[in-house]
Amino acid sequence: MSGRGRNRRGFLAAAGGVLGAAGLAPVLRAAEFKPEAPDWTKNLGPGVDAAPYGKPSPHEKHVIRRSVEWLTATPQSSVNFTPLHELDGIVTPNGLCFERHHAGVPDIPPAEHKLLVHGLVERPLKFSMAELRRFPPTSVFHFLECAANGGMEWRGAQLNGVQYTHGMLHCVQYTGVPLRLVLEAAGLKGQAKWLLLEGADAAAMTRSLPLAKALDDCLLAYSMNGERLRSEQGYPLRLVVPGWEGNIWVKWLRRIELGDQPWQTREETAKYTDLMPDGRARRFTWLQEVKSVITDPAPEARLAGKGFRCIKGLAWSGEGRIARVDVSRDGGRNWTTARLEPPVLPKCLTRFYLDWQWSGEEVLLQSRAIDEKGFVQPSPAVLQKTRGVNPIYHNNGIQTWAVNRDGTVENVRLG
């Protein structure tokens, strides 16, 4: 209730009171005010049998995941991006969740899928999906971000659109079995310290996961937003590793091996490491640190004219909850605290808003998130100072959108 109260006062103040609010819609003269029915009320449209599984309105066909052709050799080893500028709230609809594949999407009959658990365990186990679904489930809202989200922006502004700079990101309610329960069923041997996770795709995606994280909050997930996983998200089974980079959320999960040390797989040595200025690589840097971005205005969501605008954005942290988001309109010199929308959940997207009156001047918009552990989203300059310009992973730098006098918005990098 207090959130709604603040919402209203903030809005009325920003819009210049009630008359300002009224200014968002033209006041009608009496003669114009004929509430006659539009044409479409005269047509009896489709009934409840038209689409047993519904689809978006044809008027929304521009709201899609998009990829770039030049990034990888084939669409089977590529990524597409969530249209963040088109989305509201914190839930990403399943049809718009970004995809990243290393060898395409396998077609797995769920009745034939098996999960093997072996290695340093008392009892090697093999689970069918039906057996896994007998375990007590847990449902949790979590963001999933690719470690490479924003990777092309390390050396400067490259891509003109929030769908491309930040769209390797989605957030859904996942449901599955706590991984801990399955490990306890198998019985861990004392030397067990690491898990090997292997996917059933043609890349046999393989990653090492420390046991402490596996026992903490990982899920063997079979559902997202209520329904079974989409094929491209690992149907029928993927690992959910809350707050950690997407690559380790192994999809089409078929094998878990317990061992006493990491496996040093390709995806944690040649890839998904951060090459530092001294030529060494940071490895096993799984955490997605505190981050935020303004999704509206954005290059794809320009300003149509002067006046009131509600700035909208998303914030998230692999450490836990978002504590605060600040917004700057002058490239980081002055900051105003934004309104966070409940529920503010751990390792989950948080929606923020700031009411704003645009007078037509040039503006440098930024957002800066702070999480419950006190970590502050850094500027790109700070990131480059410590990590150089080689990395492509774990870019959680502050994004700047330049608003031009004509209302267009551009991706820029401040010095």
Place this chain on the structure above:
Amino acid sequence: MSGRGRNRRGFLAAAGGVLGAAGLAPVLRAAEFKPEAPDWTKNLGPGVDAAPYGKPSPHEKHVIRRSVEWLTATPQSSVNFTPLHELDGIVTPNGLCFERHHAGVPDIPPAEHKLLVHGLVERPLKFSMAELRRFPPTSVFHFLECAANGGMEWRGAQLNGVQYTHGMLHCVQYTGVPLRLVLEAAGLKGQAKWLLLEGADAAAMTRSLPLAKALDDCLLAYSMNGERLRSEQGYPLRLVVPGWEGNIWVKWLRRIELGDQPWQTREETAKYTDLMPDGRARRFTWLQEVKSVITDPAPEARLAGKGFRCIKGLAWSGEGRIARVDVSRDGGRNWTTARLEPPVLPKCLTRFYLDWQWSGEEVLLQSRAIDEKGFVQPSPAVLQKTRGVNPIYHNNGIQTWAVNRDGTVENVRLG
């Protein structure tokens, strides 16, 4: 964290400790344990360009909304039902949200849609969707339940499936403009006490709404689960009336008139009233009272055999948050408190679980929800005692599933 701890202890106890948990999966002999890759790992599947807007796996094509042919004259004046037994968590995916239409789904070009606000206001207003979207938005998770959900069950068990007994129910994150802000922009005259809401469908769905509710928590919603409303859910604009019967959540909303008394429309006089035993009708009974149902086991989700089973269900109340859910396995004589899964949000579905060991006996499963205001879900007998057998709306009675010795599950009515 404490929730997860309880989860685990409850499960291990119910499953008979670690060995019982292991019993959910066959222990393998060493010779059987060959983790060779299944066939589908040898195929390079589709890439990220295959489906710019994704769809469910073809293996899930049985998970659909379903209608019954005999209920109404045409599919344009009918309802279909959400497959609750197939869903996890609290979010209903947009493609599976039940539909109820009175004259089919109009096709409305969003750029042409207008919302009129007139009557007892200082400034009659006409909003385009772009103008409405300039107002500061709010996103909230809410359930939407048709007043007639379970209506066919008033006189006894009729329909054998939770999809049909309780499936006029969905829950999504809605985003829109607080109705209050738009009313303030128009300026309310002192005599204004009621709103008339009119939809742009061929039925011109029309309902009266008291001003106090309009100023409290109603939303002019344009998005659900992050993306724009689906056509069948009112695209481009519907009213969200948290906790109240679905019929008043007017879809394809095109007109709001302010008046000093209700309009006594067809949908609040001839329909959507509760005919009492004395021949009078309760009118303006908008609230969806505290209710719950077990979604698994259910007639569509039988028990495959003896042993561990996690009972899963949903609870909700138009009064606010769910405070507690109890589960009975003996038709209401003894009750055990179920585990509520966070987040527990007001006027939103809440997921509950109870770990259970089935020994193969006949069981009468029930759930009973209690909300934060202390209201308790009644038995059908109590409901009938006060309201008789004429009503079809506002049935929030306790549901009984009879589990037979062969594991099949039936809808029954206890005396």
